[in-house]
C-alpha cells in the first residue's frame with residue numbers, strides 16, 4: 541500500500557451509493573467515539589489555528605477520524621480501494637453568534653459525473669441549530685450558477701441543516717452548494733474539513749442489494765431546482781461509478797423516474813446495469 545493511502549471493506553449499498561449521487565451528501569451521525577471527540581476538543585481549546593497541522597500526522601487523529609471505520613467504509617465505497625487520505629485540512633472555528641454565510645461552492649469546483657475526490661466534514665462537538673451547522677442544498681452539486689446569482693439567495697426552501705451530535709462525519713460531492721447557517725448561541729463551533737482522493741478506476745464493488753432497481757428511479761417526487769433533472773445527472777454519476785456506458789436519449793426512457801416500476805429494464809438502461817439481460 542502506498543504511504544498515505546488506506547483500504548478497508550466498502551459498506552454502502554447500491555441504494556446508498558445512488559442516494560449519495562442524487563443528494564450529493566451523506567451524514568454519518570456520531571460515528572467518532574466520545575473519547576476521541578473530547579481529545580480533539582481539548583486540543584483545539586489551546587490550538588486555535590485555522591490549520592492545527594500537528595493533528596494531521598497524529599496517529600490517534602488519523603485512526604479516529606480519517607480512518608474512522610464508518611467514514612472509511614463509505615469513502616471506500618465511493619472512491620474505490622487504496623484511496624488517498626487527507627493531505628490537508630482546516631478547522632472552521634467560528635465564534636457564535638454569527639449571521640449566515642452566503643451560499644457558495646468551494647473554490648476549485650467543477651461539474652462532472654466523475655467522483656475522484658470527496659469533501660468531508662467532522663464535528664467534534666454537538667452542533668444544534670443554534671451553533672450554525674453547515675447547510676446544504678440536496679442535488680445542487682450538478683447545478684451551474686454564477687457566484688453573483690447565488691449571493692442573491694437567502695433562505696432556500698430545499699436546504700437542509702447538518703444539525704448533528706458530536707462525532708458526526710458527513711461526506712459531500714465537492715461542488716455542492718453550502719453555507720454556514722446563522723447561529724444564536726454564545727460559544728465556539730469547531731468543524732474540520734478535508735478531502736479524500738481516488739487512486740483506482742471506478743468499479744461497482746460495494747455490497748450489492750438485490751432489491752435495488754436502478755431501471756426505474758423513484759426520485760421523481762423529490763423536490764429539486766430543476767424538475768426531473770436530478771435523477772438524470774445522478775444516474776450519470778452512478779453509471780460512471782459502475783464503469784458502465786451512460787446513455788440518455790431523452791424522452792420516456794432511463795433514467796427518468798416513473799410512478800410504477802415495471803418487471804423489465806427501462807428503455808435506455810446501460811447494458812452493464814441491466815437486471816433482465
Ligand SMILES: [Fe+2]
Nearest residue numbers: 644645646718
Ligand atoms: Fe465553503
